[in-house]
Amino acid sequence: MVSLLNPLTIDKYKNPLPNLLQPGLFIDARRKGKYTITMSQGTHDFGLGEGIPLAQTWGYHSPSAPTWDAAGLNYLGPTIVAQKGKPITINWQSKLPKKHLLPVDTTIHWAYTGTNYSISKDGVPVVAHLHGGKSKSKYDGLPDAWFTSTGQGGKLAINKGATQAYKYYNDQQAATIWYHDHALGITRLNVYAGLAGFYILRDNHDTGRPDNPKTSRIENALPGNYVNFDYQGDSRKDPDVYYEYPIVIQDKIFTADGQLFYPASNADLAAAGLEAMLPPSAPNPSVIPEFGSGNVILVNGKAWPLLDVEPRKYRFRLLNGSDSRFYSLQLEKGLDFYQIGTDLGLLNKPVKLSQLELAPGQRADVIVDFKGYQGETLILNNFAGGITSEPIPNNPDTTGQIMAFKVGNQVTVADTPLPTTLRGGKGQPDALPTYTGLVTDQKIIQKFNDGIDWLDQTFVASSKNPKKPDFTKIVKDPLTGLPIAKQLALFENPSDDFGRITPMLGTIRDGALMWHDPITEYVQLGDTEIWEIYNTTRDSHPIHLHEAGFQLLSRQDFTATQIDPLAPLTNIQYQGAATPAAPQEAGILDTVVIEPGEVIRVAATFELPGEYVWHCHILSHEDNEMMRPYEILAPGANPLAAMDHLHTSVLI
Structure with missing residues (x-):
């Protein structure tokens, strides 16, 4: 030893x-x-x-x-x-x-x-x-x-x-x-x-x-x-x-x-x-x-x-x-x-x-x-x-x-009082947005509660599924009342091919996904979206989003039904009222902690086209499947032309 x-x-x-x-x-x-x-x-x-x-x-x-x-x-x-x-x-x-x-x-x-x-x-x-x-x-x-x-x-x-x-x-x-x-x-x-x-x-x-x-x-x-x-x-x-x-x-x-x-x-x-x-x-x-x-x-x-x-x-x-x-x-x-x-x-x-x-x-x-x-x-x-x-x-x-x-005992340069404001005053940067007036373009919202894939209907003319999405069923952030664009989740595989625990990411509709699985998150360039992320695991995870800084809108406890630890979430029930971000996390973030049994909602504006990733920033997790790609679509881009990110170059 x-x-x-x-x-x-x-x-x-x-x-x-x-x-x-x-x-x-x-x-x-x-x-x-x-x-x-x-x-x-x-x-x-x-x-x-x-x-x-x-x-x-x-x-x-x-x-x-x-x-x-x-x-x-x-x-x-x-x-x-x-x-x-x-x-x-x-x-x-x-x-x-x-x-x-x-x-x-x-x-x-x-x-x-x-x-x-x-x-x-x-x-x-x-x-x-x-x-x-x-x-x-x-x-x-x-x-x-x-x-x-x-x-x-x-x-x-x-x-x-x-x-x-x-x-x-x-x-x-x-x-x-x-x-x-x-x-x-x-x-x-x-x-x-x-x-x-x-x-x-x-x-x-x-x-x-x-x-x-x-x-x-x-x-x-x-x-x-x-x-x-x-x-x-x-x-x-x-x-x-x-x-x-x-x-x-x-x-x-x-x-x-x-x-x-x-x-x-x-x-x-x-x-x-x-x-x-x-x-x-x-x-x-x-x-x-x-x-x-x-x-x-x-x-x-x-x-x-x-x-x-x-x-x-x-x-x-x-x-x-x-x-x-x-x-x-x-x-x-x-x-x-x-x-x-x-x-x-x-x-x-x-x-x-x-x-x-x-x-x-x-x-x-x-x-x-x-x-x-x-x-x-x-x-x-x-x-x-x-x-x-x-x-x-x-x-x-x-x-x-x-x-x-x-x-020590001596001060070299005289101190000054702590500012009472850091943003929003004269000579200061603008105050942080509250997103109470945020507008999310409903045409790019992915629906999870009516079985309709909105991307399929947006980019592919199909006579097999002529039904239009019912936007009255769109899930909304309970504090702002604004529509949720993505519903994602954290999972834990209790046993991989070697019997090891493997943390994973995915969606509440698809369940857990591997790194090499096709991209499920597409964003139109310049849009601001609210992403909702559920933690079904027993651990706290710091989730990091590349390219886009975001603001934390709310946290809330939940329960859900899964037929196994990697399965989609059904029968989601919220426990107690949603709470806003604490004062010390109410700024612009790129990493946010999600506790076990908690769902968070974050708002981000996506300003650069191309492929990026979101992942847990526990390095041992991101190295072993707790990372997923997403793509910000340039004008006119068709994600269905290259659904598998392993076989396409979307760098811009």
């Missing part, structure tokens, strides 16, 4: 938190331009303790972030800072070796399924996805757009080379976005090895400058960074100070010699002190239902780090970059979070929270005020689950702690 590192042997709060917005560590892409980012293998110091060897890791590198390599950062990637309205091109280049750092399960549907390719001969499939970016389909980093260092490529790759040029138009409001690998069936492993990084989009309302921006029309500035900034009158003596930090939280397991460990068998789980999750018939290596077993917390690539702060306000852009672990974050001694933004931009006003929930893939933009805590060290704790929680335990001595803040 492999020997694993005991996380209790790691000294907490000794590693300084890496500042991912420090000059030289980020790519300044605020002007139009082209940037090269390579993926390669190297060694990284996770701060596990003296005498423990450096770990073999993967990371992103760029000559536009020269200090990144000089600092020996071979894990994650430099933050990309871009500007709204300033498109950029990134040449993503693979220089990865022909051997994976982690065990690859080739029995699931992955990039090389149905091919003669192998990693030892053709290299590791990779593709960069800008999570939260409004990207054209061909630049989205779709799972079938993978490519390798040897020039092999998936059917949606731009070319068959080792470099893919992706253009990002940055045509959206300022937000905390991130980039990570998204290759089919191997995402969980590539991200775990290190392929992820921040992408901070700025605009005129959220500049990141110290004044952010300071004008007579701005109520109060948000915390920014003072880099080469003369704030006391002598630019030669004024030190750089930082009040804004991107923070990515991940959980890992390490071998005794400091290498990344990813369990792929019951024996591996036993070595990590966890219960078996795989049947005896499972292959080795095998995908496991959820990787929630990490016992070492990393923040910005360091184990349980420490950040020295001044007794004033700071802005933290939090990202849950874990495979499966949810976080419920709480600061010691009653210190509150003031959430100012969600995945894709600012809220209308700050929301005060004593505890902050963060699912895989989600971001939260928060302000923390350390005033009054001079001389204290405050721990950021995680209260999601307990030590006996299955399959993701939370030990208060390890995963129950995230990082620490050591509060």
